[in-house]
Amino acid sequence: MTDHRTALGRARGLGSAKEGVAHWWAQRVTALLLIPLVVWFVASLLAHLGSDYVGVLAWLHEPVTYGLMVLLLGAMFWHAALGLQVVLEDYVHGEAAKLASILLAKGACLGLFLAGFVALSKIAFAG
């Protein structure tokens, strides 16, 4: 049988760094978590569509809403960071641009999560 590997590939022969499995698992676990959370979130938004500011704030103030919203944001931004990383790894060529774009995407996910978390906490723990 023909060996299709390059000479360099044969010489290295070390295989992967084996970090892909953790990434793959986290992507799936957050996906599973997001199924019920997203259904709950869409249903809740629809239920509060007619509400005014006071109604929306009262809903966000409830402990259950706060817990589920923080869980939603956490799973969502983790899932988004992992997904964006894969897309950028596939389409951005050149190591410097790839690294910079992934760091930027992950930084944005972290920043947006923190902003949302602080906003939710302010509402939940206000008066």
Next chain:
Amino acid sequence: MDAVESHKAMTNRPLSPHLQIYKPQLTSMLSILHRITGVALAVGTILLVYWLIAAASGPGAFATAAGFIGSWIGRLLLLGWTFALFFHLCNGIRHLFWDAGLGFELKTVYASGWTVVVAAVALTIISFIAGFAALGDL
């Protein structure tokens, strides 16, 4: 002999044709749509966080956010994101079944693909009808 030619001669490695050679198929279209909707949803989280910050800031900021979301451009964006969310959710469940080793028969792959398309469109329409009904615009 340039570098590419020498590499070919050295490895005799078979090359797969480029993407544009292939006829568009449901499977490949849904695959790329999963990525596109995923990226679109990641961008959409900005609006969600903005809405939460507005709610935390006070009635004035909240009214501004609600005004934007309620405008025709806000509703159009929401329609796109609603479809993206339902498609990514349904097709993501399809992916989870594949990850469990289920549904790889060609017939099943097409059946689940069309199911995802119909479900995503139906859920989007149902949500918007429910939304307009809740707003009393229907």
